Amino acid sequence: MIPSFTKTTALLLAAMLAVAALLSGGPHVxxxxxxxxxxxxxxxxxxxxxxxxxxxxxxxxxxxxxxxxxxxxxxxxxxxxxxxxxxxxxxxxxxxxxxxxxxxxxxxxxxxxxxxxxxxxxxxxxxxxxxxxxxxxxxxxxxxxxxxxxxxxxxxxxxxxxxxxxxxxxxxxxxxxxxxxxxxxxxxxxxxxxxxxxxxxxxxxxxxxxxxxxxxxxxxxxxxxxxxxxxxxxxxxxxxxxxxxxxxxxxxxxxxxxxxxxxxxxxxxxxxxxxxxxxxxxxxxxxDPGMRRPPFRVAAVTSRADNEVLDLDWGTIEWHVSGPLGNSDTLTTGRGVIAVGKANGRHFHPNSDEVLHVVSGRIRHTMNDVTVEMGPGDTVSIPRGVYHNAENIGEEPAVFFLAFDTAWREVVGEYARTVSKREKP
CATH class of the missing domain: 3.40.50.880 (Class I glutamine amidotransferase (GATase) domain)
Structure with missing residues (x-):
């Protein structure tokens, strides 16, 4: 038999549920x-x-x-x-x-x-x-x-x-x-x-x-x-x-x-x-995210301490040159490492082409519906808008260099969860 509730009981129950929601993070929901x-x-x-x-x-x-x-x-x-x-x-x-x-x-x-x-x-x-x-x-x-x-x-x-x-x-x-x-x-x-x-x-x-x-x-x-x-x-x-x-x-x-x-x-x-x-x-x-920055007109020498380092759930990326770093108006370059057995998420770049050059290790690289295996010395050029991702299929960390034809690289898709962002290594 379903019990009947008085108005007072109903109000009390509503208040209890509200408190429970507050304790469980419910107010946002x-x-x-x-x-x-x-x-x-x-x-x-x-x-x-x-x-x-x-x-x-x-x-x-x-x-x-x-x-x-x-x-x-x-x-x-x-x-x-x-x-x-x-x-x-x-x-x-x-x-x-x-x-x-x-x-x-x-x-x-x-x-x-x-x-x-x-x-x-x-x-x-x-x-x-x-x-x-x-x-x-x-x-x-x-x-x-x-x-x-x-x-x-x-x-x-x-x-x-x-x-x-x-x-x-x-x-x-x-x-x-x-x-x-x-x-x-x-x-x-x-x-x-x-x-x-x-x-x-x-x-x-x-x-x-x-x-x-x-x-x-x-x-x-x-x-x-x-x-x-x-x-x-x-x-x-x-x-x-x-x-x-x-x-x-x-x-x-x-x-x-x-x-x-x-x-x-x-x-x-x-x-x-x-x-x-x-x-x-x-x-x-x-x-053009850099439109309010003064044009880059002088040569810049930066040390590794100046690089931006991202700790990701699949490895790391260390950016050397980019618009946000203030040392280019036209290029982004960096070095990436994919841990053994890991892969970065499928993604694409809407505003730039990408060049990836493998330094060491082996990766399986997928671009739209095409998949290739790459090792040291191999290079791939990826046009803007092409979905891609890389998986480490070797027994050691896969190391590669990255380059983009914009200083303000953008990424769309399941790229990666950033664990931390280090201004200095």
Whole structure:
């Protein structure tokens, strides 16, 4: 027989559970449950400037949200710059931002991810699409996205560079709060056909050196962004800019996107719009972290005591030359050691090529789907974007030299758990 509880007993039990949560580290978990979960998704295909566009755009949006006085306490953010979350979005995401070119390496070309998005939308999740994430070369997927975004955005091969003068549309509502007129350098492509119930939020005049695509009639403002209250009451927002992530350093556009993300997640937007404390030159710094350092113009001799040494769960890396060390603007070099029977995690470098030269020991090196065995004197050159990792298959520590064609090397993936970081050996 199930016992009945009085109100007093129920309150006492709740208090006991709260205390137990406090003692077990539970407050963080409980606080997370009360927060709105925002998931940011990019793709391997980059926008303008090689890999920088979507990769750095997703990173910038994440930073803008977590440093926003209006959003950081109410939200938890997960960023996936190069693809779909392994666990999907249907279960617990409240709002999702898609930032990629839907006609190139679209994550939604995978039927399971498409089903995941459909389940997320059916649950009432808010959706934000940037650049051309709201379209596809696949007619079925394009129709699905049109039903979610409130507009048909046709794929195009005829984009031309254009200077865009943008301004909020009158009566655009919460999403346009605090958004003043601004300009950005972008792309003009196919036009936008809004669904009944969709509302333009941002319009603009386009000025291009080449002839504009036929979709943009001379003298007619183009629709740049719109909002859509879906039939089930869920919310969607789309912005066709963002081909170049540098646009996200425009203050008015930042405010518009943060407003839109909050609105899509059913969060309130203050009268002045949502601000952020992220660096005004955030994207520029992400793309070129050394931009604020004086140029390196003199030869530098450093001792081993000046090197940076990382103790990792698979071995060590000792960096000799890099931007953070202050002795190069263009290169990163170092020496790595993999312990017997260990391997570093599968990873790739989005902004640099890598050269690895084996000094001693034997390793099994995997690059995408290719695996080779390497010994002393062997060298491999790995292009940026190629997944790779090395495993020590010998009976002694494997020692190798590393070189990268950037002073600001970045790494994405299951690289390693850093046990400690030693400024000096």
């Amino acid at each position: 409980l606080a997370q449950e009360d927060k709105t979960k925002i998931v940011l998704i990019g793709s391997p295909q980059a926008g303008n400037g090689g890999i920088d566009g979507f990769f750095h755009g997703i990173r910038a949006l994440e930073k803008m949200i977590v440093t926003s006085p209006d959003l950081r306490k109410a939200t938890v953010v997960e960023a996936y710059p190069f693809g779909w979350p392994p666990e999907g979005i249907a279960a617990d995401a409240d709002a999702v931002v898609l930032y990629f070119d839907g006609t190139k390496a679209n994550p939604l070309d995978d039927p399971e991810r498409r089903a995941d998005l459909a389940a997320f939308a059916a649950r009432g999740g808010g959706l934000v699409t940037l650049y051309r994430a709201g379209t596809s070369g696949d007619p079925a997927l394009r129709a699905m996205l049109a039903s979610l975004t409130g507009a048909t955005l046709l794929p195009t091969a005829g984009e031309v560079p254009a200077v865009v003068t943008a301004q909020a549309v009158a009566d655009a509502g919460d999403v346009a709060r605090g958004v003043t007129p601004f300009r950005y350098f972008g792309r003009a492509g196919s036009g936008v056909t809004l669904t009944e119930g969709a509302q333009a939020v941002l319009s603009g005049e386009l000025l291009a050196a080449a002839a504009l695509p036929e979709a943009h009639a001379a003298g007619q403002p183009a629709i740049l962004a719109w909002q859509y209250l879906r039939p089930d009451g869920a919310r969607s927002f789309s912005f066709v800019g963002g081909h170049d992530a540098h646009q996200l350093d425009e203050p008015a556009l930042r405010r518009l996107l943060l407003n839109a993300i909050a609105w899509s997640a059913d969060l309130s937007v203050p009268p002045q719009g949502i601000g952020t404390e992220a660096d005004p030159h955030l994207v520029a710094l992400l793309i």
